[in-house]
Amino acid sequence: MARQLMKGNEAIAEAAIRAGCRAFFGYPITPQNEIPEYMAAHMAENGGVFVQAESEVAAINMVYGAAAAGFRAMTSSSSPGISLKQEGISYIAASDLPCVIVNIMRAGPGLGGIQSAQGDYFQAVKGGGHGDYKLLVFAPASIQEAVDLMFVAFDKADQYRMPAMILGDGMIGQMMEPVELPPAVDLQSLPEKPWCLRGWDGQGERRIVSSLRIQPEDLEPYLNEQMKKWERIKEDEARAEEYRAEDAEILLTAYGTPARICKSAVEILRAEGIKAGLIRPITLFPFPDRAFRYHAARPEVKGFVSVELSTGQMIEDVRLAVDGKKPVSFFGRCGGAVMSEDEIVAFVKGGAF
Amino acid sequence: MPVFHKTKVLTDVPMHYCPGCTHGVVHRLVAECLEELGVAGKTIGVAPVGCAVFAYNYFNLDMAEAAHGRAPAMATGIKRVRPECVVFAYQGDGDLASIGAAETVHAAARGENITVIFINNGIYGMTGGQMAPTTLIGAKATTCPYGRDPKVNGYPVRVSEMLAQLDGPSYIARVSTHNARAVLDAKKHIRRAFEKQIEGKGFALVEVLTGCPTNWAMSPVDALKYVEEQVIPYYPLGVYKDTDKEVR
Ligand SMILES: Cc1ncc(C[n+]2csc(CCOP(=O)(O)OP(=O)(O)O)c2C)c(N)n1
Ligand code: SF4
Numbered sequence: 001m002a003r004q005l006m007k008g009n010e011a012i013a014e015a016a017i018r019a020g021c022r023a024f025f026g027y028p029i030t031p032q033n034e035i036p037e038y039m040a041a042h043m044a045e046n047g048g049v050f051v052q053a054e055s056e057v058a059a060i061n062m063v064y065g066a067a068a069a070g071f072r073a074m075t076s077s078s079s080p081g082i083s084l085k086q087e088g089i090s091y092i093a094a095s096d097l098p099c100v101i102v103n104i105m106r107a108g109p110g111l112g113g114i115q116s117a118q119g120d121y122f123q124a125v126k127g128g129g130h131g132d133y134k135l136l137v138f139a140p141a142s143i144q145e146a147v148d149l150m151f152v153a154f155d156k157a158d159q160y161r162m163p164a165m166i167l168g169d170g171m172i173g174q175m176m177e178p179v180e181l182p183p184a185v186d187l188q189s190l191p192e193k194p195w196c197l198r199g200w201d202g203q204g205e206r207r208i209v210s211s212l213r214i215q216p217e218d219l220e221p222y223l224n225e226q227m228k229k230w231e232r233i234k235e236d237e238a239r240a241e242e243y244r245a246e247d248a249e250i251l252l253t254a255y256g257t258p259a260r261i262c263k264s265a266v267e268i269l270r271a272e273g274i275k276a277g278l279i280r281p282i283t284l285f286p287f288p289d290r291a292f293r294y295h296a297a298r299p300e301v302k303g304f305v306s307v308e309l310s311t312g313q314m315i316e317d318v319r320l321a322v323d324g325k326k327p328v329s330f331f332g333r334c335g336g337a338v339m340s341e342d343e344i345v346a347f348v349k350g351g352a353f
Numbered sequence: 354m355p356v357f358h359k360t361k362v363l364t365d366v367p368m369h370y371c372p373g374c375t376h377g378v379v380h381r382l383v384a385e386c387l388e389e390l391g392v393a394g395k396t397i398g399v400a401p402v403g404c405a406v407f408a409y410n411y412f413n414l415d416m417a418e419a420a421h422g423r424a425p426a427m428a429t430g431i432k433r434v435r436p437e438c439v440v441f442a443y444q445g446d447g448d449l450a451s452i453g454a455a456e457t458v459h460a461a462a463r464g465e466n467i468t469v470i471f472i473n474n475g476i477y478g479m480t481g482g483q484m485a486p487t488t489l490i491g492a493k494a495t496t497c498p499y500g501r502d503p504k505v506n507g508y509p510v511r512v513s514e515m516l517a518q519l520d521g522p523s524y525i526a527r528v529s530t531h532n533a534r535a536v537l538d539a540k541k542h543i544r545r546a547f548e549k550q551i552e553g554k555g556f557a558l559v560e561v562l563t564g565c566p567t568n569w570a571m572s573p574v575d576a577l578k579y580v581e582e583q584v585i586p587y588y589p590l591g592v593y594k595d596t597d598k599e600v601r
Pocket of ligand 1: 402403404405421444445446447448449472474476477478479480485
């Protein structure tokens, strides 16, 4: 497999096609426009469909339809557009349908700014739409990882019959890096979807895709089953990378591109004799609690620093995982500003706890 | 002697519609057309949010239940990946002409090869009789209790006329259910709207004027009389667009 230099958004789009995506619906918004543009140019030649929808609302409902018909379907957008998709995401989740949603985050709230940010963590992880549902949320820190996670996202969405989100900050979409693209999956090799809509020929049961369970006697048991599924997912699907964490006394934690800045900060701190390390969540739901619990229990660990491009969102999950065993402090830049490694180093040396 | 058979494209589940509601009549027309055209086995229907939210229990088809107003978008997603299927959306006036106006206009403008059955009863039935975008001037609803006043509530939307302006649609017609002759005529147009899709000609919509005796606070007979005498003059029946023929 040859390595090639690719822009993040284009690599994500190509990876989606190779992962078997055959239906893309989107609406333009910076900084993710290269995804729909790439899909417009390449979906048809791969036997798939592309529609520029009239809005993000329409786009996610087109995904709803294509997913209901059993196809690997996807949409992408950026923060304000993802807000508009929330109703549809809730319906898709409640209809037990797989799909992939890419959010290349920009700075909010409101129209905000178009620079990189991570202010949509709560929306992605805590459920931005109404009702009790969860998304699988993947947070790539490099373009290669974004490519690899596209395959995982489609597979896991199918396996658990739920939507998956790729949560990337603007830098993931906009920067260029060398990537190795895995070969395309053979669509015939994918598990069948007996539940999908295709027209009923009178054989077996006809198929109904619906999120309506009007009786509490139906909805409550359904949600109880969902809870069990989410517990299984927490058990089996959490992913995190640890970087020089084994003997660390100070643990930085960050997802996406800030995690890369943290790695440089760890190196600088270590060179100055401070034993720093990093826990980088790769899945945000399920949150990799276990890694945090393990390190919180180590006596040498002094505390954790959640480093985010927001006013402090992931830190709430870090605190839950650390469970009061060690102090957790916050260092962030927001509004489209990005921290430098020196700022992180200064924060740690200035007495993070 | 001709014998009446209930179409197999409807289930035997008792419908939840109010006595005298014509939703059930339109369900039967749609089902009969699909059966007669021999396409039921490859049809996927999309139900709305509104009184017809349970349509998936009544059509003996593969069915989806969309979010409020989003049926044309959902139908687009289905049809694009399964062009071999016949795909239709069945929607009320709040669903189609208010919250889903954008999805309706753009599915029509794209010439999306789907069929839309649009139930215009001039009211929000399911939520208990609030004003719809199609409520007539002067007509009462729970959110215009003194009658629709254009100064406060604006004017009713004539969906068929509006969509007929677009290049995308292949067929736009308005029909009614106020008497047996109207119902028979409605069926012809519904059938034509499905034929258009089967022939690959693009977006087809049939607007069906129906009554809502419950929320109009009328007997079923009076409701149909009201359709004939008050509603049709504002919403004239006819074919507004047919790409195979000159109309109007
Ligand atoms: C997003 C959203 N807003 C509001 C509602 C509440 N709601 C349900 S049905 C309906 C109106 C239905 O009226 P119409 O489309 O005219 O259909 P009818 O019931 O008259 O057949 C509304 C407002 C909803 N379900 N979802
Ligand atoms: S409320 Fe009106 S539209 Fe709804 S079922 Fe009853 S009569 Fe029909």
